[in-house]
Amino acid sequence: MRGALLVAGTTSDAGKSVITAGLCRWLARRGxxxxxxxxxxxxxxxxxxxxxxxxxxxxxxxxxxxxxxPSADMNPILLKPGSDRRSQVVVLGKPLADVDAVGYGAYRDRLRAIALESLGRLRAEYDVVVCEGAGSPAEINLRAGDIANMGLARAAGLPVLVVGDIDRGGVFASLFGTLALLSAEDQALVAGFVINKFRGAPELLEPGLDMLRSLTGRPVLGVLPWADVPGMDVEDSLGLADPVALAPYGGQTLRVAVVRLPRVSNFTDVDALASEPGVVVRYVTSPGELDDADLAVLPGSRATVSDLAWLRGRGLDLAIAERAKAGRPVLGVCGGYQMLARTIRDEVESGAGLVEGLGLLPADVEFAREKTLARPEGVAYGRPVAAYEIHHGLVTRDPGAEPFLDGCREGSVWGTTWHGAFENDGFRRAFLREVAALAGRDFTPAPDVSFRALREARLDALADLVERHLDTAAILRLAESGPPPGLPFVPPGAPA
Known part of the structure; x- marks a missing residue:
């Protein structure tokens, strides 16, 4: 078969990403x-x-x-917010510019062409391309420049499924309202609905499903039940929640506190820590929440200098310094590592010039205009480590500093720019053993937990949900043949 479809949503975090992943895994299992x-x-x-x-x-x-x-064609345009008004525009995997909303408009036609070319290459190479929308297709203030939702669907002739999250409430209003706010030309591509995260008796939902079908002339192609499938990479901090800890494995629990920075990035680094039985990971924003943590983590940041100022404004800098002085474990990753250094010279990201860091590691940082993008490999604790790097800040450690991956260590404080390092099972367990020893905890990592195997099992669980609860035959027909002709136009206010 040959085909494509677009999975849109009534809101951000409605479930587009995980349903797209579930459809991809279900199709891959079918060959x-x-x-x-x-x-x-x-x-x-x-x-x-x-x-x-x-x-x-x-x-x-x-x-x-x-x-x-994965390839750059799968996400040709990536916007990375550095403030409430400006974002770095990454095109086909490389930074293009830092712009505000108005400045972004100057690039829109060029970016639309790039996105369609990427989709064309994928459609030529693969049998099916499952496209994911962004935010909501009913953001009517942005429709004229849209390249991710109905603008893409119209340009590529894609049938559209609209996903609504019933756990948020108001799902019928949001599904109907999304459709009703679209133009007739856009509505013609919306071929059905999916309701996500349903809890309760299915028969209680049926009257609403029947009315939605009657009002819109479109089928509900499935109701996915609420299911905890942890470890699925969310796109932004809207979907950020404490990772689900597995059942303890002997000994005591190891407690990890991750500082939730305003511009936190690559927070999935800690998902692998939470995959260890007995490790409890939580996000914190105040000094008191660090008190009982065995390990404090400063994660990545898209705005290192700004987030460092936020850290100081909350008194978290003093709490972290006290931990280090007492020999209690602290870890900084990428932007968090940069904060732990003595000085940060930034003429690129913030333009702040020379800024004093926390001074807990013997290193200094200087921001470069060219972004480092790499897939490094190394050895730590005698175990192989494969990771990835994404940063403008270049860290120079003192010649005599104790190395840690590409970074350094001073007593109970570690810093590295490597993301994804804890997905390496042997290294993760060795690191947690040392953290536990320094924290005085009776904790021993399980010897046989494979983060890769856990992620594969979670992806299979998503595919199982798709197979059991969606009308997969109808979805395949849509992908191959497009939306059926003659779908009715639904004007705003039609239910009244």
């Missing part, structure tokens, strides 16, 4: 050559492909679901 695609993604959670391109981490997860290597 279909399938690829994910998201024309434009706004996310601080990114990944580096084998050839050094930066894409959204969700698309890398979806590629894993499809059983293929």
């Amino acid at each position: 279909v050559r399938v690829a994910p695609f998201k024309a434009q993604n706004m996310s601080l959670n990114s990944f580096v492909t084998a050839d050094g391109a930066e894409i959204g981490r969700a698309q890398a997860m979806q590629a894993a679901a499809a059983g293929i290597e």
Whole structure:
């Protein structure tokens, strides 16, 4: 077969990413050559492909679901917010410019052409391309320049499924309202609905489903039940929640506190820590929440200097310094590592010039205009480590500093720019053993937990949900043949 479809949503975090991943895994299990695609993604959670391109981490997860290597074509445009008004525009994996909303308009036609070319290449190579929308297709203030939702669907002739999250409430209003706000030309491509995260008795939902079908002339192609499938890479901090801890494995619990920075990036680094039985990971924003933590983590940041100022404004800098002085474990990753250094010279990201760091590691930082994008490999604790790097800040450690991956260590404080390092099972267990020893905890990591195997099992669980609860035959017909002709136009206010 040959085909494509677009999975849109009534809101951000409605479930587009995980349903796209579930469809990719379900199709791959059937022997279909399938690829994910998201024309434009706004996310601080990114990944580096084998050839050094930066894409959204969700698309890398979806590629894993499809059983293929991720590529820049799967997410040709990535927007990385550095403030409330400006974002870095990454095109085909490389930074293009830092712009505000007005400045972005100057690039729109060029970016639309690039996105369509990427989709065309994927459609030529794969049997099916499952596209994911961005935000909501009913953001009517942005429709004229849209390249990720109905603008993409219209340009590529894609049938559209609209996903609504019933757990948020108001799902029928949001599904109907999304459709009613679209033009007749856009509505003609909306071929059905999917309701996500349903809890309760299915028969209670049926009257609403019947009325939605009657009002819109479109089928509900499935109701996915609420299911905890942890470890699926969310796109932004809207979907950020404490990772689900597995049952304890002997000994005591090891407690990890991750500082939730305003511009936190690549927060999925800690998912692998939470995959260890007995490790409890939580996000914190105040000094008191660090008190009982065995390990405090400063994660990545898209705005290192600004987030460092936020840290100081909350008194978290003093709490972290006290931990280090007492020999209690602290870890900084990428932007968090930069904060732990003595000085940060930034004329690129913030333009702040020379800024004093926390001074807990014997290193200094200088921001470069060219972004480092790499897939490094190394050894730590005698175990192999494969990871990825995404940063402008270049850290220079003192010649005599104790190395840690590409970074350094001073007593109970570690710093590295490597993302994804804890997905390496042997290294993760060795690191946690040392953290536990320094924290005085009776904790021993389980000897046989494979993060890769856990992620594969979670992707299979998503595919199982798709197979059991969606009308997969109808979805395949839509992907291959497009939306059926003659779908009715639904004007705003039609229910009244």
